[in-house]
Amino acid sequence: MPNKILCVAEKPSIARAVAGHLSGGQQSVVSFAPLDISIFVKNFDFHYNFPPPWGSCQVTMTSVIGHTVEWDFTKDYQKWNSCEPHHLFDAPTEKTVGDRKDIAENIKTEARCSRALFIWTDCDREGEYIGTEVRDIARTVNPNIEVKRARFSNIERAHILRAAQHPVELDERQAQAVAARIELDLRIGAAFTRWQTKLLQSIEGLEQKVISYGSCQFPTLGFVVDRYRRVKNFVPEQFWSIKVMHKRDDINVTFNWDRNRLFDRMMVIVLFEKCLQAKKARVTKVQKKPTKKWKPLPLTTVELQKLGSRFLHITSQEVMSIAEKLYTNGFISYPRTETDQFDPGMDLRALCEKQTQSPTWGPFAQNLLNGAFESPRNGRNNDKAHPPIHPVTYVTPNALANQNERRVYEFIARRFLACCSSDAVGEQSTVDIQYGPEGFHASGLRVIARNYLDVYVYDKWESSQPLPQFIEGEEFVPTEANITDGKTTPPGFLTEPELIALMDANGIGTDATMADHIAKIKDRGYVFTRVRAGGDQQASGMEEFAPSNLGSALVEGYDQIGFENSVSKPFLRKEMEEKMKKICEGQMERHDVVHSTIEQYREMFLRAKQQSRLLKDITSRYLTDDGV
């Protein structure tokens, strides 16, 4: 057997980058793609000096494209009427290569003549599992091939070389945790989906619909319904407040009540009378203090989705598909990342330099290079796999296909430059007064240096009208004082950035899949979106989510069945996540997790089945008389 080592990455871009480094960045990299494999996958051939016992080796570096192996029920059970849905909790399953035969064949061909396999998948749980897929494929043709894993968290040259020199083993536990998750999602999702689809099929309007259940889609639906109920059940409350105005140097100053507002009208009237009786107000404190508006953190996927929706009014799914395209064209870095800190080794100035070509934000970038550059802030998250999202090269607007692509690219570029700029600086002035028994305050802001705000046009921070001069201890008769009243207002329907934030906080989906789950529950007809009218400035024009009658019915139906942990709440998913962590830490075995979780769901399933009448009645009621 030749002294050959096969290296396999999780995606083509990593294979290319690693091959570039290991081959010494020489043009001697031979790249060829056998005609029968995916147009995206390339094999790179070169020589590299691995640590002992391998030494100087011939290397083929290639990649898969994410998962290669499909996990499904055996053929007999894939047909919907092949069995009772609850049998799917125990039905036999099998792993197949499915439509990835070309990629699997490529690995087999190369593995046949290799003495070792180096796994270069992303260093996260899913990557560990994908590594085992690659290993298992290679072993079908070369059972004795030695398997190693390269550990790397970015694709900088020195880091990659170090990873090649210090290979470790695949983390079997992490892979087992993922295997448990895959099996559970498959069995539970398929069982409940088939059952409830068939149950509700007889209801008018649902004859042709698939009523899917999934451990992520249902909690996502739950968030929408939850907010909808809070809006609907909201009872406004009346409140009263006192406002004091004073005109000085032609400036009208409004002093707000320290108590803000009270819900007792008589009390407010009594206090107001006491203020008036005092006639004069006394200035108790005049203060000016420096203040800052912090520049944003390096950009993560979740933030990109939230802000794309909030500032650009583009849905998270479209933002992600645009980001994907910008990435494959080499314009931005990898768009799926949880990291909000730049690696200290990265040459951020060089990236700023590229942006100087822009006619709009180029001057700002130039100014950074001329000395205004400041290192980005560090957030708390680091997935050890990818850097924050940033532009890797400048793109002229004409090179992009449409307006939304331009706007997403522009956002990413501006956000990056903002990170390399400095905080905005201002001065906050406050004047406190005592009027009778009550305290009031007025405040003003003077923006001294806009700094990052000049490029990050999405943040607003404006100087207010300056406060006239007041002197501590002075007394004056207010120009006007009166009682104001108002009503508490209901929260708005859920917006997409809010929904993403809830999913993120509750561990529903991953950065790469959250947008898909949202699209899925829309597609299934559980929720719909509409443009929010009027209302407060920031949110108007934005899409808001409301449940359909079907969506409301499902949540209500399962709630009434009375599970200990409702399927429309995030707790069950959280529990699964915790069990996965325990597998990773060696505190639980994969099979125990799968077994105990299946039993938990089997019990819920049987209970739901016993009460199927209830779910059906509620659903048909919601669908026939508008849910009320």
Add this chain to the structure above:
DNA sequence: GCAAGGTC
């Protein structure tokens, strides 16, 4: 006709 997770 089912899930969620990779990635193109």
